[in-house]
Amino acid sequence: MQVKVLLDESEIPRQWYNIAADLPTPMQPPLGPDGKPISPEMLAPVFPMNIIEQEVSQERWIDIPEEVLQILYLWRPSPLYRARSLEKALGTPARIYYKNEGVSPAGSHKPNTAVPQAWYNKQFGIKRITTETGAGQWGSALAFSCALLGLECKVYMVRISFDQKPFRRLMMETWGAKCVASPSNETQAGRNILAELPDTPGSLGIAISEAVEAAVSDKSGQTRYSLGSVLNHVMLHQTIIGLEAKKQLAKVNEKKVDVVIGCAGGGSNFAGLAFPFVADKIAGADIEIYPVEPSSCPTMTRGPFSYDFGDTAEMTPLLPMHTLGHKFVPPAIHAGGLRYHGIAPLVSQTIVEGLVTPRAYHQVECYKAALLWARTEGFISAPETSHAIACAIEEAKKAKEEGKEKVILMNWSGHGLMDLTGYEKFMSGKLEDFPLPEEMLQESLASISKLPKPQAAKTGKW
Numbered sequence: 386m387q388v389k390v391l392l393d394e395s396e397i398p399r400q401w402y403n404i405a406a407d408l409p410t411p412m413q414p415p416l417g418p419d420g421k422p423i424s425p426e427m428l429a430p431v432f433p434m435n436i437i438e439q440e441v442s443q444e445r446w447i448d449i450p451e452e453v454l455q456i457l458y459l460w461r462p463s464p465l466y467r468a469r470s471l472e473k474a475l476g477t478p479a480r481i482y483y484k485n486e487g488v489s490p491a492g493s494h495k496p497n498t499a500v501p502q503a504w505y506n507k508q509f510g511i512k513r514i515t516t517e518t519g520a521g522q523w524g525s526a527l528a529f530s531c532a533l534l535g536l537e538c539k540v541y542m543v544r545i546s547f548d549q550k551p552f553r554r555l556m557m558e559t560w561g562a563k564c565v566a567s568p569s570n571e572t573q574a575g576r577n578i579l580a581e582l583p584d585t586p587g588s589l590g591i592a593i594s595e596a597v598e599a600a601v602s603d604k605s606g607q608t609r610y611s612l613g614s615v616l617n618h619v620m621l622h623q624t625i626i627g628l629e630a631k632k633q634l635a636k637v638n639e640k641k642v643d644v645v646i647g648c649a650g651g652g653s654n655f656a657g658l659a660f661p662f663v664a665d666k667i668a669g670a671d672i673e674i675y676p677v678e679p680s681s682c683p684t685m686t687r688g689p690f691s692y693d694f695g696d697t698a699e700m701t702p703l704l705p706m707h708t709l710g711h712k713f714v715p716p717a718i719h720a721g722g723l724r725y726h727g728i729a730p731l732v733s734q735t736i737v738e739g740l741v742t743p744r745a746y747h748q749v750e751c752y753k754a755a756l757l758w759a760r761t762e763g764f765i766s767a768p769e770t771s772h773a774i775a776c777a778i779e780e781a782k783k784a785k786e787e788g789k790e791k792v793i794l795m796n797w798s799g800h801g802l803m804d805l806t807g808y809e810k811f812m813s814g815k816l817e818d819f820p821l822p823e824e825m826l827q828e829s830l831a832s833i834s835k836l837p838k839p840q841a842a843k844t845g846k847w
């Protein structure tokens with residue numbers, strides 16, 4: 386019985402899939418501070434122009450540069466596993482498959498976009514990249530990519546994760562990056578927050594403000610900012626996951642996928658696996674597609690579709706997305722990479738259209754799922770990934786109740802070998818859930834009440 390499905394290097398997809406070309410209703414543009422659509426030139430101090438071109442591209446297929454492929458071959462094509470032991474433990478008739486993105490050098494899906502982003506920056510003549518990181522997965526992915534491409538890298542790491550995950554910082558430093566806790570005293574945005582909230586656990590929104598400020602304030606023009614999720618070009622780079630999965634499923638004669646699942650912080654590993662299947666759904670396939678988030682940071686399940694800033698200090702353009710409000714500081718749950726107030730505009734549009742259906746789980750249930758996973762499949766999951774596992778287990782149990790042989794495909798977005806403190810808390814019964822009170826949500830949403838509202842455009846087909 387085959388456990389994993391491998392592709393040869395020669396079978397790697399050579400183009401990324403851009404869902405913007407196929408969405409049934411067009412995306413609404415990002416807006417500037419004056420409420421008018423921003424032009425690509427306005428983004429030029431933040432990103433190199435070759436990446437901005439990808440950000441706004443409507444081309445369905447975009448070539449992956451050969452030099453990028455050469456680095457991706459270090460771990461790609463990633464294996465597709467059949468979760469046979471988990472299936473057996475659950476007694477489900479479902480066939481559960483997962484892409485193992487934990488095999489990359491940094492341990493998650495994040496290098497799939499870190500490598501091309503670093504490469505495009507280098508092509509454009511940039512010497513130094515700044516970024517933020519939540520759990521440290523993205524920061525370490527970018528640090529690794531910059532090391533291989535000879536670029537400097539500076540990472541603002543959310544304070545709570547900086548304290549909880551010292552080994553991630555050490556990984557970044559091993560790859561030659563500089564890492565500071567955010568909010569920091571190094572930027573005006575950081576100093577403002579610290580003056581107001583000296584004990585804040587930090588948030589991705591705050592760290593983004595700091596990293597953007599650090600990039601645009603370098604007068605030499607040789608620094609740019611890089612984002613590990615949310616933006617269109619990041620979703621694009623991650624589609625290599627879903628494109629590989631399709632080839633792998635075909636190799637084991639799976640003709641139809643019933644359920645596709647990915648955890649979602651900014652939305653990139655979910656989109657990377659799911660968008661090639663969303664394309665099938667747009668073309669008529671019957672697939673349930675679930676992005677999964679923490680109940681304590683319920684961007685997709687409780688946040689309205691609105692224009693909002695990507696960061697706390699209001700430095701980014703306004704993006705049309707599901708959001709909890711850019712001032713929202715999520716509870717200090719262990720899945721640091723899922724503590725973001727917004728979600729990718731492309732993912733938001735697929736939610737508005739009804740093509741994908743968000744789900745939310747509390748962290749205790751997710752750790753329970755991750756423990757069952759570790760004791761059946763063997764791999765120790767990142768706390769973010771455990772959200773996808775909780776959903777896959779629920780779906781497999783549903784298939785059992787219904788007596789249906791469903792095919793469930795999940796993205797195993799990363800390993801949790803640097804995240805064992807969360808497991809320790811769970812196993813000693815000290816881990817708590819943080820249900821988000823409605824008053825707190827409403828208070829946060831008040832900060833975006835005056836921002837423009839995008840049209841919730843949908844065809845009504847799904």
Ligand SMILES: Cc1ncc(COP(=O)(O)O)c(C=O)c1O
Pocket residue numbers: 493494519520521522523613614615648649650651652653654655721722723767769770798799800
């Ligand atoms: C392992 C892992 N999975 C998922 C995520 C969430 O990010 P995204 O929604 O962009 O995939 C992160 C973010 O840090 C992560 O480290």
